[in-house]
Amino acid sequence: MLEFRKDLFADERDDNLNVIGKGEQRQDMLGHVTGRTRFFDDHGFDGLLHLKVVRSPHHHARIRSIDVSAAERAPGVKRVIRAQDVPVNKNTLLSLIGFGKDDEPTLAVDKVRYKGEPIVAIIAASDAEAMAAVKLVRVSYDPLPTVFDVQEALKPGAVVVNETYPGNYFEYHDKYDHQKLRFGDVEAAFRTADHVLEERYQMSPIEHASTETNGTIAAPETNNRYVVHSCAQGLFFSLGTTAKILALESNRLHFIGGTVGGGFGGKVDSLTEPLAVLGAILTGQPVRYVLGREEEMQFGSPRGAERHVIKDGVMRDGRIVARQITSYFDAGAYTRLSSYGVVKCVAHMPGPYTIPNVRGDAYCVFTNRVPATAMRGFGVTGLDFSIEVQMDKLAHLVGIDPMEFRILNAYRDGDMKAHRRVAHNTALIECVQVAAQKVNWPLSETARRASSLSGGGGPRAAIPPTVTDESGRIGRPETRQAPPQLTPGAAPLPAYQPAPAVPVQQPAAPLPNYPSQPAAAAPLPAPTPPVQTPPPTPQHGAARFSSVFTRRR
Amino acid sequence: MARMPVQFRLNGTDRAVFVEPVETLLGTIRRGLGDFAPKFGCGQGTCGACTVLVDGEPRLGCLTLSVTCEGRSIETASGLADGPTLHPLQAAFMEHFAAQCGFCTPGMLMAAKALLDRNPDPTRVEVVEAIAGNICRCTGYEPIINAILAAAQQRGARRA
Numbered sequence: 001m002l003e004f005r006k007d008l009f010a011d012e013r014d015d016n017l018n019v020i021g022k023g024e025q026r027q028d029m030l031g032h033v034t035g036r037t038r039f040f041d042d043h044g045f046d047g048l049l050h051l052k053v054v055r056s057p058h059h060h061a062r063i064r065s066i067d068v069s070a071a072e073r074a075p076g077v078k079r080v081i082r083a084q085d086v087p088v089n090k091n092t093l094l095s096l097i098g099f100g101k102d103d104e105p106t107l108a109v110d111k112v113r114y115k116g117e118p119i120v121a122i123i124a125a126s127d128a129e130a131m132a133a134v135k136l137v138r139v140s141y142d143p144l145p146t147v148f149d150v151q152e153a154l155k156p157g158a159v160v161v162n163e164t165y166p167g168n169y170f171e172y173h174d175k176y177d178h179q180k181l182r183f184g185d186v187e188a189a190f191r192t193a194d195h196v197l198e199e200r201y202q203m204s205p206i207e208h209a210s211t212e213t214n215g216t217i218a219a220p221e222t223n224n225r226y227v228v229h230s231c232a233q234g235l236f237f238s239l240g241t242t243a244k245i246l247a248l249e250s251n252r253l254h255f256i257g258g259t260v261g262g263g264f265g266g267k268v269d270s271l272t273e274p275l276a277v278l279g280a281i282l283t284g285q286p287v288r289y290v291l292g293r294e295e296e297m298q299f300g301s302p303r304g305a306e307r308h309v310i311k312d313g314v315m316r317d318g319r320i321v322a323r324q325i326t327s328y329f330d331a332g333a334y335t336r337l338s339s340y341g342v343v344k345c346v347a348h349m350p351g352p353y354t355i356p357n358v359r360g361d362a363y364c365v366f367t368n369r370v371p372a373t374a375m376r377g378f379g380v381t382g383l384d385f386s387i388e389v390q391m392d393k394l395a396h397l398v399g400i401d402p403m404e405f406r407i408l409n410a411y412r413d414g415d416m417k418a419h420r421r422v423a424h425n426t427a428l429i430e431c432v433q434v435a436a437q438k439v440n441w442p443l444s445e446t447a448r449r450a451s452s453l454s455g456g457g458g459p460r461a462a463i464p465p466t467v468t469d470e471s472g473r474i475g476r477p478e479t480r481q482a483p484p485q486l487t488p489g490a491a492p493l494p495a496y497q498p499a500p501a502v503p504v505q506q507p508a509a510p511l512p513n514y515p516s517q518p519a520a521a522a523p524l525p526a527p528t529p530p531v532q533t534p535p536p537t538p539q540h541g542a543a544r545f546s547s548v549f550t551r552r553r
Numbered sequence: 554m555a556r557m558p559v560q561f562r563l564n565g566t567d568r569a570v571f572v573e574p575v576e577t578l579l580g581t582i583r584r585g586l587g588d589f590a591p592k593f594g595c596g597q598g599t600c601g602a603c604t605v606l607v608d609g610e611p612r613l614g615c616l617t618l619s620v621t622c623e624g625r626s627i628e629t630a631s632g633l634a635d636g637p638t639l640h641p642l643q644a645a646f647m648e649h650f651a652a653q654c655g656f657c658t659p660g661m662l663m664a665a666k667a668l669l670d671r672n673p674d675p676t677r678v679e680v681v682e683a684i685a686g687n688i689c690r691c692t693g694y695e696p697i698i699n700a701i702l703a704a705a706q707q708r709g710a711r712r713a
Contacts, residue, residue: 025647032655033643035590035630039656042589128575210690211594211602211656261592261656262690293595 008430009453028259039212039261040229045219045286049078051279052130053289054120054137055299056112059148059368060159061141063110063119070136071122076129079283080137081121083107086278087247092335093269096240101171103164104334104371106245106274112141113161113333114370116299123279123287150307150328150365161333161366170331170339170364177363179346183418184357184464186313189322193313195397200309201386205302205330208375212261214269214300215290216276221254226277230257233267241270242277253277265374269301269336304338304372305330306345306382310390313357318400318408323350327362327383332371337378339364344379350418351387352428353409354460358418403436404447414457422461426452561622563588564632572619579603579614582629590630590659594688601687604660605629611667613686630659633666641704642666649700653691661687665701674709677702 004021006013031037068080083089083105090102108119120137124130147159153168160166169177190196217229232238235257243250260267272289279287291300306329313322327345331338342364349360377384395405410428417423429452436443556571563586570585582588582605594602596615603614606628633640642665645651652658661684668675668683675683680701681694689697 023650026650026652028655029647029652032652032658033630033639033646033662034634035588035659035662037655038589039592041593042583044584044587044589048584208690210654211600211688212592212654213594260654262654264690290593293597293600 005430005434008427008434037259039259040217040231040257041212041215041288041290043217043229045217048217048286048288049123049125049279049283050127050130051121051123051275051287051289052127052134053118053275053295054122054134054139055295056108056115056117056119056139056141058112058141058143059115060144060146060161061112062144063108063112064140064142065138066120066140067138068120070138071120071133074124074129074133074136076125077122077133078125078285079123079279080133081107081123081275081278081282083109083119085282086245086274088245091241091245093237093241093337094335094340095244096237100335100339101164103162104336111144114368116295116370117333118275121275121279121289123283146368148367148369150305150330150363150367153365153367154328154363159368161368165335165366168366170335170342170366172339179342179360179362181346181349181358181360181418182466183359183420184322185467186311186322186324186357186359187467189357190311190313190324193321194316195314195394196311197314197390197394197397198309198311199390199393200307201382201389203306203382203385205305205369205372206375207297207300207302208262208264208266209297210260210262210264210266213291213293213296214267214271215288216272217286217288218273218276218280219286220280220284225252225254226280227254227256228273228277230255230273231260231263231267232257232270232273233260233263233265237268238270238273242273245274246278246281248277264376265303265378266300268374269371271300299370301332301336301371301373303375303378304332304341305369306379306386308383308386310386312390312394314394314398316398318395318398318405320353320355320394320409322357322359323353323355324359325349325361325383327360329362329364329379330369330372331364331366332369333366334371335364335366336371336373338372341372341374341379345383347419348380348383351384351391352411352426353406354411354415354423354456355409355418356464360418401443401447403432403441404444406432407443407447407450410450410452412452412454412456412460415460416463420463423456426456428452557620559619559623561624562626564628570619574618574620576619577615578605578607578612578617578619578622578627581619582614582627585619588629588631591663592656592659594656599686599688600657600660601664601684602657602660604663604687606663606667609667609670611664628663628666630662633662640666641707642669642701645700645704645707646697649696649703651692651697651700657687657689657691661689661697665704668701669705669708673712674705675702 072080086106089105092100092102094100095102108117122130122133124133145159147153158168161168215231219227221227230238235255239250239253239255243253276287276289309326311324312320314320329338329342342362346360346362350358392402395402407429411423411426413424413426415423429450556573559572560569568586572581579591582591591605591614592602594600598613598616604611605614607625633643642662664684664687680698
């Protein structure tokens, strides 16, 4: 149940809100309870045709030949769609915002890269006839070696999954094999830390399992346009993707949607729209392409598996002095949205904690698994799980209550984040205090009196000297000049060449080893009461928690 | 195979339709008769989105053959309201925020109606059991359970 804690930050908030904190009826609720809400599949059309897809039984294989002659002659079949029928048979979703190279065909051409990859589409008068014809398509394969582990995929000589990215990693800014974060000097801090703890965390892929499966109905409309009933979570993203793949002016597509039978991130990929519209164009009839539950579970993109290796240096008094995170995102065979998840992951490092030395590296890696995509906080939730389990282990290691340990290390307003932005609107301390109170978890007086509004800034706002290489850059001197190029028929090139050891330029300034802790963040249990700073001047409106309507502070 | 004629009552109206022998009741109601309230979720009888009432009993439309419904009375969520007046379950679902995406709602309502028709005063456990075959991925079930209990209470109050 929603609870509005008006006792917190009361002086920073207006209480003249009209909707927040009150019950408000959903505008679509009457349609839901009367069964009148129309989802994409709830539209009747005369002459509706049904599209089914031949999918790869192999995780990785070269396609030697495809024989559709029997399927074309099968009862009820109206049209067989091959790769060469797709006008622009290579796309990546985020190309609409200029991020990443086109790397995924709508229908496989010469190779399949994951089990379930679509190869041929069959359109027939009924579902059953389409399914029967799918079984008549003969595809001959040469199975290829596979790679399923992210770290194996990055090793020299690894099997090349996706030739668009021959190193098996997404190329950021067309040349970098990963996203990087550097702040201070973790190695120096590890040497002086009382304890160093390194742990590895591994997630599984997670299927969204929305009750409505992915699907589309497309039909010829007047004026040479096509109406598209879509389940897409991003309707205009799907429109743009469909227009690009089919080389159509987008004003020839009339997308109707926004009513989604559960999405959770699993309906952002435009998995069905392009083929359904292409089917309607080629047959001149309405075409329905809906994933079955098995297809949805096995081939619809899941949340990708993430691996996080976290190494922390912690002092006996509970202060975390260094955190190093190496993250591997299993994108599966194609990028879809994983490249973006990695960016979010790095933006979230090192978690909501003020740590003076941080080193982060995150890779978006291609394997022969089902392509991954968005799902509720992807890139952040997996990292948060890993960080918070790590926090419990660290607290245990130094013998400090895990709730107090979080309060001790939490961001406070005015602290410098590893991304070189000053932390504002922080509230972790208050969250932990409320959570502890809810479960009657005893907190020390110091922890109870801690506040996000005080004790931050000052020395905690400093940007520490950060380790750089000879050319003044962080990390490796040359992060791989250019990705290896594949020539057709050539043996896969070594995918990953470890860079030579980095000459570390020692910073001239003293090492940033948490020079002077404010009293409020002093080691627990500390008898000293926290410094009582006057609350900041009240700001108009809900300024504290609004990053939208206020200037970036 | 030859198509077969079937007659049944759908939400109080007699309907006749030709069906394939292997056609499911869900397919006939949706694509044959144009009532799109019951949904396809899994086709395997595991999600309950296709739940309809056959002679008052909850049935999975995706696993019921249309030819077995000859002469039966079928109810879907489309027939729950009495003209503009909502069924108490519909009103309670609205009031208790028992739907988010709304996809499971028609099946959920029919499972709940079957329960209240045979047991007007169910316990919380009986409500949970009655909707155990209906999957909802949005709400976490609590608002749905509360809505069904509230509807039962309201109907009880009206009878008293």
